[in-house]
Amino acid sequence: MASRSRSPRMQEVERIVRRVAPTDLSILITGETGVGKGLLAKQIVSLSQRRDQPFIQVNSAAIPDTLFESELFGHKPGAFTDANAERQGHIERADGGTLFFDEIGELSLESQAKLLHTIEDREITSLGSNLPLRVDLRILAATSKDLAEEVSQGRFRRDLYFRLNEIQVHLPPLRRRREDILALADHFIRNQGAELGGRRIPDLTPERLRLMQDYAWPGNIRELENFIKSLMVLGNASLAFSRLKSAMNPGGRSADGRISLPEMVRRVEGRVEKKVIERTLQRTGWHRKNTAAILNISYRSLLAKIKQFELAR
Ligand SMILES: Nc1ncnc2c1ncn2[C@@H]1O[C@H](COP(=O)(O)OP(=O)(O)OP(=O)(O)O)[C@@H](O)[C@H]1O
Numbered sequence: 001m002a003s004r005s006r007s008p009r010m011q012e013v014e015r016i017v018r019r020v021a022p023t024d025l026s027i028l029i030t031g032e033t034g035v036g037k038g039l040l041a042k043q044i045v046s047l048s049q050r051r052d053q054p055f056i057q058v059n060s061a062a063i064p065d066t067l068f069e070s071e072l073f074g075h076k077p078g079a080f081t082d083a084n085a086e087r088q089g090h091i092e093r094a095d096g097g098t099l100f101f102d103e104i105g106e107l108s109l110e111s112q113a114k115l116l117h118t119i120e121d122r123e124i125t126s127l128g129s130n131l132p133l134r135v136d137l138r139i140l141a142a143t144s145k146d147l148a149e150e151v152s153q154g155r156f157r158r159d160l161y162f163r164l165n166e167i168q169v170h171l172p173p174l175r176r177r178r179e180d181i182l183a184l185a186d187h188f189i190r191n192q193g194a195e196l197g198g199r200r201i202p203d204l205t206p207e208r209l210r211l212m213q214d215y216a217w218p219g220n221i222r223e224l225e226n227f228i229k230s231l232m233v234l235g236n237a238s239l240a241f242s243r244l245k246s247a248m249n250p251g252g253r254s255a256d257g258r259i260s261l262p263e264m265v266r267r268v269e270g271r272v273e274k275k276v277i278e279r280t281l282q283r284t285g286w287h288r289k290n291t292a293a294i295l296n297i298s299y300r301s302l303l304a305k306i307k308q309f310e311l312a313r
């Protein structure tokens with residue numbers, strides 16, 4: 001993986017990935033939707049000893065519970081009513097290579113138990129067969145859920161969580177790596193430009209560049225990629241950028257575009273509140289209980305504010 005990122009957060013991720021990719025450790029990739037978890041899994045494989053071996057991706061959300069075993073372990077003819085032919089499962093196909101469980105947080109508890117046994121025993125028995133087969137796998141998994149929270153809520157098995165999470169790589173949302181936004185946009189413009197035969201380079205004025213850097217990109221890199229695509233394919237730059245702008249300032253505007261007094265007050269209050277919380281957290285060395293006590297608010301509402309204002313140490 002060439003280090004292309006300017007963001008310190010991503011440079012740290014890249015450093016960890018280069019270290020752990022060549023090992024056989026299980027890696028859990030976490031991060032919001034569209035941050036590049038799927039792409040990272042492929043990059044990890046390409047940096048590993050198994051790069052020339054099979055890479056099998058399993059979309060955990062798409063496998064119904066009833067089909068989990070037959071999809072994963074395969075089946076012999078006649079193993080169940082519809083099983084006419086022999087079918088290799090994902091695990092056997094991945095033998096010697098890498099198995100990537102995407103959206104692992106969507107797996108039911110029942111399927112989680114079956115997966116755990118496979119990982120622990122390193123062998124499978126396909127349906128309708130009684131000969132276990134030894135397999136050699138490296139496991140990668142990705143999730144946009146907070147799996148530790150899923151574990152504490154009893155929705156995800158703790159033992160499986162620890163098996164998958166030998167190393168965790170967290171991909172930060174785009175709004176936490178704003179240094180990279182323009183470079184990524186440039187990358188997508190080039191890509192898309194090549195596809196379109198180099199035409200329709202969007203007119204990126206300084207104001208538009210600033211808009212792209214300031215926008216929150218809730219859909220992360222995928223949203224940025226789609227934004228550039230639509231710019232280049234539809235050539236609707238002024239419309240696209242005015243949408244971006246209004247998405248940043250939802251509501252509160254009068255017909256001539258000026259902000260109403262109540263909206264202005266709301267924003268100023270929000271900014272002050274954020275600053276006060278941030279300062280107090282810094283003063284207490286991020287001791288949240290003490291911060292809540294000083295500010296005379298409940299611990300719970302402090303946590304909610306930290307989330308709302310996206311405060312980070
Ligand atoms: N560093 C990057 N450089 C260029 N393109 C990227 C990068 N990271 C992600 N992308 C692109 O952004 C899009 C989203 O990436 P990807 O599908 O890997 O995200 P994801 O985290 O798996 O999303 P989801 O949770 O929705 O499955 C893809 O088209 C991918 O090619």
Ligand SMILES: [Mg+2]
Binds near residue numbers: 037038102
């Ligand atoms: Mg994905």
